Amino acid sequence: MTPPPVYAPVPLKPRKLKLATVSLAGCFGCHMSFLDIDERLLTLLELVEFDRSPLTDIKTIGRCDIGLIEGGLCNAENVHVLREFRANCKTLIAIGACAINGGLPAQRNQRDVGQLLRDVYCAHTGTLAGSQVPNDPELPLPLNQVHPIHEVVHVDYFLPGCPPSADAIWSFLNDLLTGVTPQLGHKLMHYD
Numbered sequence: 001m002t003p004p005p006v007y008a009p010v011p012l013k014p015r016k017l018k019l020a021t022v023s024l025a026g027c028f029g030c031h032m033s034f035l036d037i038d039e040r041l042l043t044l045l046e047l048v049e050f051d052r053s054p055l056t057d058i059k060t061i062g063r064c065d066i067g068l069i070e071g072g073l074c075n076a077e078n079v080h081v082l083r084e085f086r087a088n089c090k091t092l093i094a095i096g097a098c099a100i101n102g103g104l105p106a107q108r109n110q111r112d113v114g115q116l117l118r119d120v121y122c123a124h125t126g127t128l129a130g131s132q133v134p135n136d137p138e139l140p141l142p143l144n145q146v147h148p149i150h151e152v153v154h155v156d157y158f159l160p161g162c163p164p165s166a167d168a169i170w171s172f173l174n175d176l177l178t179g180v181t182p183q184l185g186h187k188l189m190h191y192d
């Protein structure tokens with residue numbers, strides 16, 4: 001009887017990790033700082049595949065290894081999206097001051113949100129006289145206060161800065177992707 005053929009083992013390609021990012025009540029500055037890793041983005045793309053992100057056209061998040069959250073929570077949609085990220089990401093990271101403590105947008109917490117909206121939208125004079133606060137049901141309702149994301153979901157890591165520098169983001173992701181607990185050195189840690 002002819003012995004069965006012996007096939008050479010096919011080496012398994014390591015799976016790329018899935019990375020999702022989002023800007024909630026953020027200014028996209030943290031995403032811009034992320035892009036400031038410049039040519040290192042090509043190295044990153046060998047290790048990760050982007051899922052939902054402002055950098056892709058994917059509308060809903062799938063199962064992901066890492067979720068980067070920029071921005072705090074200022075409206076109902078932010079809360080909904082954050083919960084979707086938490087439900088789908090193994091590791092969730094608050095990136096930047098807004099996600100960590102509300103950031104500058106949280107200065108509105110000193111004021112009544114209804115009065116703020118009236119101050120901004122209700123003009124009494126000029127060509128916009130008689131304008132009203134937008135009330136289309138398509139628009140997400142603002143929250144009374146701006147909240148950091150850890151007040152709503154568990155957060156695995158916090159990456160401070162407004163924004164964190166590209167070097168800090170790169171160092172952080174490198175540690176995470178190589179299975180090391182991320183630790184920013186003193187030089188990469190700042191809050192402004």
Ligand code: SF4
Pocket residue numbers: 025026027028029030070071095096097098099103104161162163
């Ligand atoms: S932390 Fe700073 S750079 Fe990042 S989203 Fe907030 S305001 Fe923008």
